[in-house]
Amino acid sequence: MKIAITGGKGGTGKSTLSTSLALELSHSNNVLLVDVDVECPDDHIILSTTRERMADVESLLPVFNHDKCLKCGKCSEVCRENAVVFVKDRYPFIISGQCNGCGACLLVCPSGALKEGKQVIGAVYKGKCQRNISSENLLLIWGEIEVGCENTSLVVKSTKDHALSIASGKSSYNSKFQSINSNIRSSEDKPLNSPYEYILIDTAAGTHCNVINALIGVDLALAVTEPTPLGKHDLELILSLLKIMETPVQIVVNKADMGDLNLIHQLSQDSNFPIIQEIPYEKDILKKHSRNQPVTHDSIKKLANSISNLPIVGKEEQ
Amino acid sequence: MKTITILSGKGGAGKSTLTASLAVMLAEHNKIVAVDCDADAPNLALVLGLQEKEFESRESLKTGEKAYISRKKCQSLKFCPKCQATKHCLDSCNYSAITWNPEEGQPEINELLCTGCGACLLNCPTKAIELEEVENATIGVGNTHYGFSIVSGQLKVGESGSGKVVNALRIKASKIAREINAKYMILDAAAGIGCPVIASVRGSDYALLVTEPTPMAFSDLKKAIELINHFNIPCGAVINKWGVNKDFSYQLQDYFQNHQIPLLGMIPYDIRFVEALVNLKPAVVYEPNFKNVFTKIMKNCRSEMEKI
Ligand code: SF4
Ligand code: SF4
Ligand code: SF4
Numbered sequence: 001m002k003i004a005i006t007g008g009k010g011g012t013g014k015s016t017l018s019t020s021l022a023l024e025l026s027h028s029n030n031v032l033l034v035d036v037d038v039e040c041p042d043d044h045i046i047l048s049t050t051r052e053r054m055a056d057v058e059s060l061l062p063v064f065n066h067d068k069c070l071k072c073g074k075c076s077e078v079c080r081e082n083a084v085v086f087v088k089d090r091y092p093f094i095i096s097g098q099c100n101g102c103g104a105c106l107l108v109c110p111s112g113a114l115k116e117g118k119q120v121i122g123a124v125y126k127g128k129c130q131r132n133i134s135s136e137n138l139l140l141i142w143g144e145i146e147v148g149c150e151n152t153s154l155v156v157k158s159t160k161d162h163a164l165s166i167a168s169g170k171s172s173y174n175s176k177f178q179s180i181n182s183n184i185r186s187s188e189d190k191p192l193n194s195p196y197e198y199i200l201i202d203t204a205a206g207t208h209c210n211v212i213n214a215l216i217g218v219d220l221a222l223a224v225t226e227p228t229p230l231g232k233h234d235l236e237l238i239l240s241l242l243k244i245m246e247t248p249v250q251i252v253v254n255k256a257d258m259g260d261l262n263l264i265h266q267l268s269q270d271s272n273f274p275i276i277q278e279i280p281y282e283k284d285i286l287k288k289h290s291r292n293q294p295v296t297h298d299s300i301k302k303l304a305n306s307i308s309n310l311p312i313v314g315k316e317e318q
Numbered sequence: 319m320k321t322i323t324i325l326s327g328k329g330g331a332g333k334s335t336l337t338a339s340l341a342v343m344l345a346e347h348n349k350i351v352a353v354d355c356d357a358d359a360p361n362l363a364l365v366l367g368l369q370e371k372e373f374e375s376r377e378s379l380k381t382g383e384k385a386y387i388s389r390k391k392c393q394s395l396k397f398c399p400k401c402q403a404t405k406h407c408l409d410s411c412n413y414s415a416i417t418w419n420p421e422e423g424q425p426e427i428n429e430l431l432c433t434g435c436g437a438c439l440l441n442c443p444t445k446a447i448e449l450e451e452v453e454n455a456t457i458g459v460g461n462t463h464y465g466f467s468i469v470s471g472q473l474k475v476g477e478s479g480s481g482k483v484v485n486a487l488r489i490k491a492s493k494i495a496r497e498i499n500a501k502y503m504i505l506d507a508a509a510g511i512g513c514p515v516i517a518s519v520r521g522s523d524y525a526l527l528v529t530e531p532t533p534m535a536f537s538d539l540k541k542a543i544e545l546i547n548h549f550n551i552p553c554g555a556v557i558n559k560w561g562v563n564k565d566f567s568y569q570l571q572d573y574f575q576n577h578q579i580p581l582l583g584m585i586p587y588d589i590r591f592v593e594a595l596v597n598l599k600p601a602v603v604y605e606p607n608f609k610n611v612f613t614k615i616m617k618n619c620r621s622e623m624e625k626i
C-alpha cells in the first residue's frame with residue numbers, strides 16, 4: 001500500500017509524522033519510507049540513518065558542436081527557459097543552471113550541432129536506522145537535489161522510481177539510471193510480491209509540480225494540518241489538488257489542542273474528507289522533535305492501527 | 319531601495335512571523351513594500367491580518383503554457399484529424415506527460431505533468447499538437463492595516479511555474495515601490511531551495527536567514543546558505559524558538575561565528591507567538607513586549623546592510 005504524507009503548509013509536521021508512523025508500522029510490517037522533499041529532506045536526520053549514495057540523478061544538458069553550428073539561433077528561440085544565449089554571428093552557449101533538459105533545442109537544430117550531454121542535478125540515497133530502534137524492517141530512500149538545481153521534480157520522480165523498483169523486488173539498487181528519454185511509469189505499477197507491505201512517501205510542502213509527482217499513483221494521501229487559520233487555508237489547497245488527482249485522502253490534525261480545532265472539523269465536514277487522527281501538541285513531542293528523535297505517542301499508534309485496518313483501495317480493480 | 323529576502327530552507331521555521339513583525343517595525347519610519355513569494359501556499363497576508371476580500375486588486379497571470387492535441391479546440395471531434403499516430407511525441411516528452419490512449423489511437427497529454435516546454439510540438443510531423451497560454455496564477459495587491467502594501471501571488475492548484483510567478487510578483491512590487499519611493503522591499507521566500515526560492519534570492523541586496531534550534535532546521539539552513547553563496551548575496555541570521563534546545567542553540571551560534579555570518583538576533587520560544595498567529599496579528603502587535611526583540615534584529619540588519 002502506497003501512502004503519501006502531505007499537507008499544504010511547511011512545518012506542520014510531515015517529517016515527524018512520516019518517520020514516527022514508519023517506525024510504528026515497522027514493528028509488524030516491512031516498511032519502505034521514501035522522502036521526496038528533495039530540496040530539504042529531513043527524515044534521515046530524524047531517524048539517524050546511514051547514508052549511502054545509490055545513484056546520481058542526471059538530466060539532459062545539450063552540448064554544442066561548433067563545427068556543425070550554423071549560428072542560426074533557432075535553439076535559443078525555442079528554449080522557454082532562456083537557457084540558450086545567442087548573439088547574432090556568434091556561437092550560442094548554454095547556462096546549465098537554467099536548462100531543465102526538455103530537449104526542444106536538440107529537436108529544432110537544423111544541422112545536428114547539438115548533442116545529448118548530461119548534468120548531475122541530484123542523487124538518490126538509502127539508509128538504515130542506526131539508533132537503537134528495534135526495527136530492522138525499515139528502509140529509507142531519499143532524494144536530494146544539487147544546490148542551484150531548478151528542475152527538482154525530476155529528482156522526485158527518479159527517487160520514487162528507484163524506491164518502487166526496490167519495493168517491487170524487481171531490480172537491484174545499482175541499476176543504471178533510467179535513460180533520460182524513457183517513459184518509465186513505474187510509479188503506476190502495482191508492486192507485485194513486494195517485500196514491503198507499506199510504502200510511505202513523505203512529500204514536500206505545497207501543491208506544486210514536486211508534490212504532484214510525489215502523489216501520482218498513491219493509494220491514500222494523509223493530509224497533515226494544524227488547527228490555525230493558516231493551516232486551514234493550506235489544507236484547502238492540498239485537498240483541492242487531491243480532488244483533481246482523484247486520490248483518496250484522510251486528514252491528520254497535528255498540534256490538535258493548539259488553536260481552534262473547529263476550523264478543521266468544519267472544513268472536513270464541508271469537503272467530506274474525514275479526519276483519521278488528531279495528534280496533541282505536547283511539550284514532550286516538541287522536545288523530541290528538537291532533539292531529532294521520532295515521536296512515539298498513543299495517537300501515532302492509533303493512526304497506524306487505523307491505517308492497517310483500511311481497505312486497500314485499488315486492489316479490487318485488478 | 320534595498321531588497322531583503324527572508325528564507326530558511328525548512329518550512330515552518332518562522333519566516334512569516336519574522337517577516338510580518340519586521341515589516342511592521344520598519345514601516346513605522348520608512349516606506350516599504352512586502353512581497354509573499356510563496357505563491358504555492360501564500361500566507362503572509364493572513365499573518366498580517368489581511369483577508370482575501372480586503373485585497374485592493376487581484377489580476378490573473380499567464381506565465382505558463384501547456385500542450386494540447388488540437389482536437390481539444392474542436393470539442394465535437396473525437397479524434398484529431400491531423401494526428402497520424404506516429405508516436406513521435408511520446409518519445410520527445412522528457413516529463414512523461416504524454417501517454418498513448420490505445421482506445422482512441424491517439425496520444426493523451428497529462429496537464430498536471432506538462433511543463434509547456436514545447437518539445438513534443440517540434441517532433442510532431444503533422445503539427446497536431448499546439449501550445450496554449452494558461453492562466454496559472456493570480457497576483458493580488460492589498461493595503462495592510464500597518465501602513466504598507468503587500469503583493470501576494472497564488473498559483474492555481476496543479477499549475478507549475480512558481481519561479482516565473484515570483485518574477486512577476488517582483489516586477490509588480492518594484493513598480494509600487496518606485497511610485498511611493500520605498501526604502502525597502504521585503505520578500506518572504508518559499509520553503510526549500512528550488513525555483514521559487516532561487517527567483518526570490520536572485521538579485522536581492524540582503525538575505526535574512528531564519529532557523530530554529532533543531533537538527534533538521536539546521537541541515538536545511540546550511541543548504542539555504544549554500545544557495546545564497548552561490549548567488550553571492552550577503553546575509554545575516556536569526557535564531558527562532560531560542561531556548562527550545564539550549565545546547566543546540568549554542569552550537570548554531572558557533573556555526574554562524576565560524577562562517578562569518580552575523581547573528582542579528584534571537585527570538586525566544588514563547589507560546590504567545592502561536593497565539594499571535596492564531597489571532598492573525600503580527601507578533602509585535604499582539605504582544606508589544608516583543609518589540610525589543612524585533613527592534614534589535616531590525617537595527618542589526620540595517621547596520622549590516624550599510625556595510626555592503
Ligand atoms: S534542453 Fe530545453 S531547457 Fe535546456 S537548453 Fe535546450 S531548450 Fe533550453
Ligand atoms: S540551432 Fe543548431 S545550428 Fe542553429 S545556432 Fe543552435 S546549435 Fe547552431
Ligand atoms: S507526434 Fe503528432 S502525429 Fe505523431 S502521435 Fe504524436 S500527435 Fe500524433
Ligand code: SF4
Nearest residue numbers: 411432433435436438
Ligand atoms: S510541452 Fe513539453 S512537457 Fe508538455 S507534453 Fe509537450 S514535451 Fe511534454
